[in-house]
Amino acid sequence: MVRIFASILAADFRCLEREVRRAEEAGADGLHLDVMDGHFVPNITFGPMVVSAVRKLTSLYLDVHLMIEEPGRYIDRFVESGADGVTVHIEVCRNPAAEIEAIRSLHVEAGMSLNPETAVESVRPSLSRLDGVLVMSVQPGFGAQAFMPSALQKIRKVRAWIDEDGLDPQIMVVGGIHRDTAKLVREAGADVLGAGTALFGKAEMAKQIRILKGA
Ligand code: DX5
Numbered sequence: 001m002v003r004i005f006a007s008i009l010a011a012d013f014r015c016l017e018r019e020v021r022r023a024e025e026a027g028a029d030g031l032h033l034d035v036m037d038g039h040f041v042p043n044i045t046f047g048p049m050v051v052s053a054v055r056k057l058t059s060l061y062l063d064v065h066l067m068i069e070e071p072g073r074y075i076d077r078f079v080e081s082g083a084d085g086v087t088v089h090i091e092v093c094r095n096p097a098a099e100i101e102a103i104r105s106l107h108v109e110a111g112m113s114l115n116p117e118t119a120v121e122s123v124r125p126s127l128s129r130l131d132g133v134l135v136m137s138v139q140p141g142f143g144a145q146a147f148m149p150s151a152l153q154k155i156r157k158v159r160a161w162i163d164e165d166g167l168d169p170q171i172m173v174v175g176g177i178h179r180d181t182a183k184l185v186r187e188a189g190a191d192v193l194g195a196g197t198a199l200f201g202k203a204e205m206a207k208q209i210r211i212l213k214g215a
Contacts, residue, residue: 001213001214001215002182002186002190002191002192002193002212002213002214003029003030003170003191003192003193004027004028004029004030004192004193004194004195004199004209004212004213005028005029005030005031005032005061005063005172005174005192005193005194005195006023006026006028006030006031006032006194006195006196006199006200006205006209007031007032007033007034007143007174007194007195007196007199007200008020008023008031008032008033008034008054008196008200009032009034009045009143009196010143010144010196010197010199010200010201011023011196011200012200016050016053016054016057017057019200020054020057020058020060021057021058022200022205023058023060023199023200023205024058024060025206026199026205026206026208026209027206027209027210028060028199028205028209029060029061029192030060030061030062030063030084030192031054031058031060031061031062031063032063032065032174032194032196033046033050033051033054033062033063033064033065033083034065034067034140035047035051035064035065035066035067035068035078036067036068036140036141037067037068037069039068039069040067040068040069040089040091040092040140041067041140041141042141043141043142047074047077048074048077048078048080048081049081051064051078051081051082051083052081052082054082055081055082056082061084061085062082062083062084062085063083063084063085063087063111063172063192063194064078064083064085064086064087065087065111065113065134065174066078066086066087066088066089067089067113067140067141068092069092070092071088071089071092071093071099072088072098072099072102075088075099075102075103075106076106079103079106079108083108084108084109085108085109085110085111085131085132086103086108086109086110086111087110087111087112087113087132087134087172088103088111088112088113089112089113089114089115089140090112090113090114090118090122090123090126091114091115091118093112096112096125096126097126097129100112100126100129100130101129104129104131109131109132110129110130110131110132111130111131111132111133111134111172112126112130112132112133112134113133113134113135113136113140114133114134114135114136114154115136115139115140116136116137116138116139116148116150116151120135120153120154120157120158121157123158124161127158127161127162127165127167127169128165128167130168130169131168131169131170132169132170132171132172132192133158133169133170133171133172134172134173134174134194135151135154135155135158135171135172135173135190136151136173136174136175137151137173137174137175137176137177137181137185138174138175138176140175143196143197144196144197144201145175145176146176147175147176147177147178147181147184148175148176149184151173151175151185152184152185152188153188155171155173155185155188155189155190156188156189158171158189159171159188159189159190160189170191170192171189171190171191171192172190172191172192172193172194173185173190173192173193173194174193174194174195175194177193177194177195177198177212178195178197178198178212179198179211179212182195182198182211182212182213182214183214186214193212195208195212198212199212
């Protein structure tokens with residue numbers, strides 16, 4: 001059964017505590033926290049302060065997605081703030097092995113993310129070191145975008161490499177995940193689905209989570 005992480009980018013930030021509790025009570029397996037710096041992506045969201053606040057609200061797995069330049073400068077701050085997993089983008093990692101080691105040395109899970117235009121082969125050398133691979137199915141920066149089907153072949157390739165080589169990483173997909181696209185990415189081999197609009201934008205979040213799980 002896949003795990004579902006609720007992306008707080010789509011939450012109502014006027015009442016973040018209520019939204020976090022809603023996700024927890026609805027059965028989310030974790031929260032996906034999109035950190036954006038206005039440089040790597042054309043949007044700015046939040047930093048360690050918000051991660052700390054969310055950490056105080058829940059024991060859910062906090063999956064921090066750094067859509068920022070020079071992520072290595074901030075990894076420790078996000079771990080200190082309570083991240084359980086930190087994902088960096090391969091596009092801004094001059095030395096992926098070093099960035100991954102920097103995360104794992106802090107005893108949290110290390111993820112690497114690929115933008116839609118980035119060749120999936122670029123992450124293959126790192127698979128043996130990673131806890132997660134995040135395949136973006138939208139251009140990073142904004143929620144409520146349309147799912148990009150090109151992500152499916154990338155998921156299938158990473159799934160095949162992991163299975164062939166007996167490796168550990170979980171495959172995560174974020175961007176435009178809803179009832180129909182969730183089925184496609186599950187069938188392609190994804191382990192974790194991140195969803196914002198499909199969850200926070202709807203009533204009955206528990207029902208939506210079950211739908212995304214294919215339950
Ligand atoms: C893209 C963001 C979004 C968000 C999920 O930068 O990462 O994909 O988490 O947004 P929805 O589920 O609304 O597409």
